Amino acid sequence: MTDELFEKIESEKPLTAPDLRKILELESPADLDRLFKAAYAVKERVSGRKVFLRGIIEASNICVKDCYYCGIRKSSRNIPRFQLSATEIVDAAMWANTHRYGSIVIQGGERNDETFIKLIEDAVREIKEKSAGHLGITLSMGEQTPEVYRRWFDAGAHRYLLRIESSNPELYRKLHPSDHSHAARLKCLETLKSVGYQVGTGVMIGLPFQTIDDLVGDLLFFQKMDVDMIGMGPYLVSRDTPLAKEMPDFDAMKKHQLKLGLKMIAAARLLLKNVNIAATTALQALDPRGREQGLLAGANVIMPNLTAVQYRSSYQLYDNKPCLDENSEQCRFCLERRVQSIGESVAWDEWGDSLHFAARKI
Ligand code: SAH
Ligand code: SF4
Numbered sequence: 001m002t003d004e005l006f007e008k009i010e011s012e013k014p015l016t017a018p019d020l021r022k023i024l025e026l027e028s029p030a031d032l033d034r035l036f037k038a039a040y041a042v043k044e045r046v047s048g049r050k051v052f053l054r055g056i057i058e059a060s061n062i063c064v065k066d067c068y069y070c071g072i073r074k075s076s077r078n079i080p081r082f083q084l085s086a087t088e089i090v091d092a093a094m095w096a097n098t099h100r101y102g103s104i105v106i107q108g109g110e111r112n113d114e115t116f117i118k119l120i121e122d123a124v125r126e127i128k129e130k131s132a133g134h135l136g137i138t139l140s141m142g143e144q145t146p147e148v149y150r151r152w153f154d155a156g157a158h159r160y161l162l163r164i165e166s167s168n169p170e171l172y173r174k175l176h177p178s179d180h181s182h183a184a185r186l187k188c189l190e191t192l193k194s195v196g197y198q199v200g201t202g203v204m205i206g207l208p209f210q211t212i213d214d215l216v217g218d219l220l221f222f223q224k225m226d227v228d229m230i231g232m233g234p235y236l237v238s239r240d241t242p243l244a245k246e247m248p249d250f251d252a253m254k255k256h257q258l259k260l261g262l263k264m265i266a267a268a269r270l271l272l273k274n275v276n277i278a279a280t281t282a283l284q285a286l287d288p289r290g291r292e293q294g295l296l297a298g299a300n301v302i303m304p305n306l307t308a309v310q311y312r313s314s315y316q317l318y319d320n321k322p323c324l325d326e327n328s329e330q331c332r333f334c335l336e337r338r339v340q341s342i343g344e345s346v347a348w349d350e351w352g353d354s355l356h357f358a359a360r361k362i
Contacts, residue, residue: 038270069241
């Protein structure tokens, strides 16, 4: 049975829902090794043996949302809230530019007030001007109106990352308060595309209540939405959040969460071929070499942290986030070494837009 599956995978035949289910159920080290190698071969063909960087600036931990899993949710007490000024965001971005990162992501809690919207708009415009258009800018600021998405696009952002969190509306409902809407999030993804952004989405993997069929549904959702980028990662417990009590012995789950995360990357690469897929920090939180394993399972993007050390510990979406005490310079050095350790190189100075987007635009 597995032979048939691998024959299909390795000859790159279209994968069906039952195939994806079988992929996610593979367990033996030999099967997993074969799966990751097949996904890596596709990655190598569509994107080369190089890793694209997105330096991530965590611009604010102030959030109007109250997602049950997230450490910076509105109801979280005892975390100092911060908001970077436009100048602080621009300075971090220019550091990335000088250090040849090619692209940045500005991410943060969701805010819908005009002061915030204008701050981001001004920062994006200034980064574009100061870097002479050189630096690619991705935003990840949650759900906004079409007008806001357009303003930020016109200011110079060209990619947007908005995870659907789960493609299953029932599961989404269990993870969020009743005023958080799956349909609204879906609408935002459509709007982002129509404004002209390269659009990324993703899910959390290994969530309480989530089944393998939910994950198969997520992969098919990515395909149906025809997105350009995938940013997904294992669910990690953030203590003191409502969802934490659903996974009381998280430490015992770590290996499982990592393996499932890697299988999802491989399945996404095999199914979607030419999209950009990030090896997210959540993988590294589970294993010091988690991101390298993500690259070897088919991912081609890494997001090194550019946030000033004084703010890092206040931006913990989940517990045990790695690299809290490392500055941007240390992150850059560590990252290059890690990429080289698996025989790949960093694509310095490149935007690394997904080939999928180029194909979609024609
Ligand atoms: N506020 C924006 C962007 C910041 S949150 C938004 O929600 O879109 C970025 C991502 O972090 C979320 O999409 C979610 O998938 C992820 N995240 C939050 N809490 C997490 C947790 N406990 N474990 C793993 N990922 C988490
Ligand atoms: Fe806010 Fe994003 Fe966290 Fe939800 S996941 S609480 S929107 S920062």
